[in-house]
Amino acid sequence: MARRPSPQTAAVLAALAREPAQWRYGYELGKEVGLEAGTLYPILMRLSDRGLLEAGWESDPPAGRPPRHLYRITGAGQRVAADVGAVAVAAPQRRLRPA
Amino acid sequence: MTALLIRLFARGEWGRAMVAEVAAIDGSRARRRFALGCLRAVLTRPAAWLRLAMFALVASVPALLFSGPGHGADPTGLVIVGVVTITCLVAVAHADPSVSALAGGLIWWAALLLSATVRAHPEWALAVIAVAAVAGRRRAVSTAFVTCLAIFVVSVEGDTITGIRVVRNPDKLAHIDRRLTLP
Numbered sequence: 001m002a003r004r005p006s007p008q009t010a011a012v013l014a015a016l017a018r019e020p021a022q023w024r025y026g027y028e029l030g031k032e033v034g035l036e037a038g039t040l041y042p043i044l045m046r047l048s049d050r051g052l053l054e055a056g057w058e059s060d061p062p063a064g065r066p067p068r069h070l071y072r073i074t075g076a077g078q079r080v081a082a083d084v085g086a087v088a089v090a091a092p093q094r095r096l097r098p099a
Numbered sequence: 100m101t102a103l104l105i106r107l108f109a110r111g112e113w114g115r116a117m118v119a120e121v122a123a124i125d126g127s128r129a130r131r132r133f134a135l136g137c138l139r140a141v142l143t144r145p146a147a148w149l150r151l152a153m154f155a156l157v158a159s160v161p162a163l164l165f166s167g168p169g170h171g172a173d174p175t176g177l178v179i180v181g182v183v184t185i186t187c188l189v190a191v192a193h194a195d196p197s198v199s200a201l202a203g204g205l206i207w208w209a210a211l212l213l214s215a216t217v218r219a220h221p222e223w224a225l226a227v228i229a230v231a232a233v234a235g236r237r238r239a240v241s242t243a244f245v246t247c248l249a250i251f252v253v254s255v256e257g258d259t260i261t262g263i264r265v266v267r268n269p270d271k272l273a274h275i276d277r278r279l280t281l282p
Contacts, residue, residue, distance in 0.1 A: 026120045027133060037117070037136025042143045045113060055112070061119075068123055069116030 008035055009043050010084045016053065016073040017081035023056060023070035044071060052077035114141070 005013065011033040016024065030040040047053035054074050058067040073081065117137040124130040141147050 025123075026116065027124055030133075036139075037120075037133045038139030039136075041113065041117065041137060041140035045140075045144075055116075058119075065122050066115065066119040068119045069112070 005080070005084055006043075008033070008039055009047070010081075011035070012040070012043050012047070013052070013073070013077060013081040014085055016071065017078055017085065020073050020078055023072050025068055025070065029071065047077065050076075052080055113144075117141070 012029065012035070015029060015033050026037070026040060026044065030037060033040075035043070044053065044055075048055055048071075052074055054072050056070045056072070058070060061067040117134075117140070121130055121134045121137060124133055
């Protein structure tokens with residue numbers, strides 16, 4: 001990723017990187033990182049375009065409901081998440097230091 | 100309703116993803132909120148705006164025809180144009196979401212509206228389809244087809260819409276040019 005990702009993008013990457021093998025749904029991912037669908041989906045689309053995220057479809061949806069889209073971080077995504085995560089973890093520590 | 104709009108403007112993988120996600124949410128309030136967010140997300144894509152422009156352009160041909168003199172009191176023409184417009188809009192909704200294909204269709208429509216010469220040559224539209232087919236772009240063919248419907252929309256005898264056929268005589272649609280050039 002050429003540019004430093006936005007805090008929202010970093011939050012999505014960090015959430016996906018916490019359980020890299022796990023496929024995630026858009027709605028619960030949005031709830032976890034506190035993002036509305038209007039912000040979350042453009043981020044997911046960008047991450048997918050850049051190969052940082054792989055997408056798949058639910059294989060066995062309940063009757064009467066279309067299969068949901070699933071997301072999982074890629075190896076490249078994990079490397080970016082690690083780079084961004086180092087900064088994200090360091091920043092709160094500075095803020096939490098007593099005055 | 101929101102889900103319908105999402106499907107309309109976001110063809111392909113992401114549109115299906117959003118609709119499926121909305122359908123899986125329990126609770127109508129949360130569902131509505133998520134669906135509106137999805138619609139906002141869809142409108143960040145250039146293809147959605149191109150599609151919107153295509154809808155507007157498709158609708159503008161019968162609108163221009165009916166705003167011409169003497170067309171308001173023509174119920175048969177109204178029904179014909181209504182049916183054909185809906186057919187065109189459905190075709191646009193099912194056309195390829197790729198930006199290049201939609202942009203091509205958009206330019207074609209604009210040319211149809213602005214130039215009597217383009218309208219007078221429906222064979223050009225057939226050439227577009229042939230070129231698209233030869234190039235192996237199956238989806239481009241659907242877009243080209245949609246754009247070609249413009250030529251087949253309505254035929255006008257004097258001030259009255261009389262049927263659907265290929266418009267070969269540019270004079271029949273001359274009042275569109277007049278309206279477009281009015282100050």
